[in-house]
Amino acid sequence: MQDSKSQTGFKVFDAMMGSGKTTAIIESIRNADHAQNFLYITPLLDECHRISGTKYDPEDSFKRPLIATHDDTSVHYQYEDSPLKNRRFKHPSYKGGNKAESLQYLIKNRENIVSTHQLFMNLSPSMLNEAKDYILIIDETIQVYDVYSEYTSTELEALFRLGWIKIDDDNVTLRFQRGNFGDNGGDPTGTKYETLATMCDLGQLLYVDQKLIVWELSIDTLTAFKEVWIATYMFDGSQMSAYLSSYGVKCEMIRFGTKPSEIAHLINLSDDKFINSIGEKTTALSSSQYKSNKKAVCDQLSKNLDNFFRNKCKSKKNDRIWTSFKEGCTAIAGTRYRDEWLAFNTKATNDYKDRKNVAYLLNLYPNPMVVKASAMKGFPVKEDIFALSEMVQWIWRSAIREGHQINVYVPSSRMRTLLKRWLNDEFELSAMPTEQLMLDCV
Template sequence: MEKVKVIDAICGAGKTSYAIQMMNENTFGKKFIFVTPFLSEIKRVISATNLNMTTPIAARGKGKKLDHLKKLLADGRSIAITHQLFKMMDHEAHELIQQNDYTLIMDEVAEVIEVFPIASQDIDVLINGGHIRIEDDSSVTWLSDYNAEEKYALFANVKNAANLGILMAFGEDKLQMVSLLPVSAFNSFQEVYILTYLFDGQLQKYYYDFFNLQYNKYSVIKSEEKYMIVNYNNRYDQREKLKELITIYEDYSTKGRPSTLNTNYYSRITKAHKYLLSHSWYENAHSEKHKQLQKNLISFFRTQAKTTNNKLFWTTYKSKAKRLSNAKCKFNKYDDREKDNFVPCTIRATNDYAHCTAMAYMVNRFLNPVEKQFFLSHDIHVDEDLLALSELIQFMFRGSIRNGEKMACYIPSERQRDLLKKYLDYLL
């Protein structure tokens, strides 16, 4: 039986609706775990299903949410949880899932890899001291019998991660470490459905390749008021409709002078512009560049899109948002969404901004270099352009195009604009 199905369909195609329909048509008594990024979506899914589905709670004085999850698993209940709780599940939870033949439905991809915070010199200390061994598959084995928490508190997290089987080390001249989500998080399920878009550009795809976890891709369509999955075909995206709904700001000339909103950061005779607005660019750019970018944001929303503050949304790297925030583009460091219109650049699966008719995407996304090198070290191809495009599309679909309404788009990175244009013409 095919274990993993990736339903790869454009935002709004009906992926979640198909999943709810599948659960409601459950004639074989299957048990489901539905995983979503947001608590609000948990409530919606529970209310839309007829499975007597529930969600774990952390009762005061009665244990953690993970403990309640395990009890629900032992009882064979269908459950809806967040990505965060899915990530926290341990070996005991995975065993309960396997024993009870659960089916996983994951709305959007999981956070499957993280850079492990340790210096290469400290890795050398652990190896040379006989405390760890790096296996042929890159996994790290903890060898010492001393109590790391007491004698070497600095390395306690290394011991814990290694003993959990999630720590990987790689590199020739300079060793680095990453932690991976245990593959049992997926292998313990009888069936797995991943609801996402542009899966081939996402880290979970490379993670599956690393563990040789086989999957097939499908599109979702609606026929006679019923959703169904069919063999994947990107033409089901109907990108032509999206192309009609968006207006991408381009450079224009006024009295022979080009607009500076997209072009004031680089000389076109160099290759450096490919990386403009990347995270490293923000780290190294002079403060005057940030100030100019801030002015550009104001100018776009006042002269190009002419949008009220409650009808726009914008993003940059969260650590840099304060530098660009202004009278139009609000940023609240406490994540109070009632006081700002900033949206994280990795946002997914929310309809909270569907009323917004203008957006600004002030980033140029590349894969974290450590994560990239980990996969490349295992001969796994990484498509950074598809990753960048995937996140841009996800961000755009938070806005009014979700409702089939027009939206103005400010994307000052030439690379990101070019990727979007190729995508709209089915060239990516």
């Protein structure tokens, strides 16, 4: 592993949605030496095209960039008049293999590249050997932890007994013991344990509660780059912040833009006791309650949602969105609201910027196994800030991003209190409008 403290520089652009993070990064790219190469990753393909200035056929579900000319060695896209047009960003394609291999090829050929989070997560550190001179730009934080369910607790116990895996000295990281493996000279290549061994070699698997494995992004995937720039909001509460801190990474924090109190007048938050009573308990409307008492919870939320949209807001179909845990979506929506549901983890889209009535019908906590895994590494995810950040990001899919007033229904008392505290600037790390510091990522 590279020494992340000395080899790779990490910079975080931390600003509220609509404060110009993307604009600031685009200007930084424009002003950089033309020989400097960039890999820009973002959650959605639409954003890839917006950054690169490329166009696609609206009828193409794959949103492939339109090609102007091509030959045996290169492809030339149709570019719009965009700020980064002269940088000639390229998109990975399926031609000649898969998109991951295409991205690797583009890096090898020193192209500027736009791609999605999902594709980037499929890359192994070995595929990034040529990326040492690149700047990686991450638009919104990427997933750095996930539950890995390939093996049951019984299977894991058997592997421990055989001596094929063990816990590292940090008491959480799994390591594969090749010297103890089977009759194949310690080489799991070609067996069902090949992937397990590789992930253990990369330090990607964390053993939690003696039963579950949590996958962790290999830090080598990030330290393969010259620099990493992250554009997000409330980075302090993200899983990525805890993750980077566990590796001793120092982040240059660049904070700027609007404070929550400056836009508080745009949020009309419902304090109606009748429709909020379902979320009175601190843990009400959590994922576990949705699962354990689904019918009662969803039936009442369905009535409350209808009350809020029809009676409180007088809303119409094209001016509202709502969210819940996916398992409750159908039961809550009925026939009236099924087309207006938007997943609670939706980010980086402007498709709902005309919606002025929004309902956030859940009480969000990070995955408890992820919380435990990060805590075992010494840097637990900050649960309240994580929940608040995710909720605010979702609310900002609505008309508030255009400066319009919105009506908001948040029945969970915990989530509603967090939102009120945020609007009162209680989570602001500095009263200064602009702040640039070198900090630990915690």
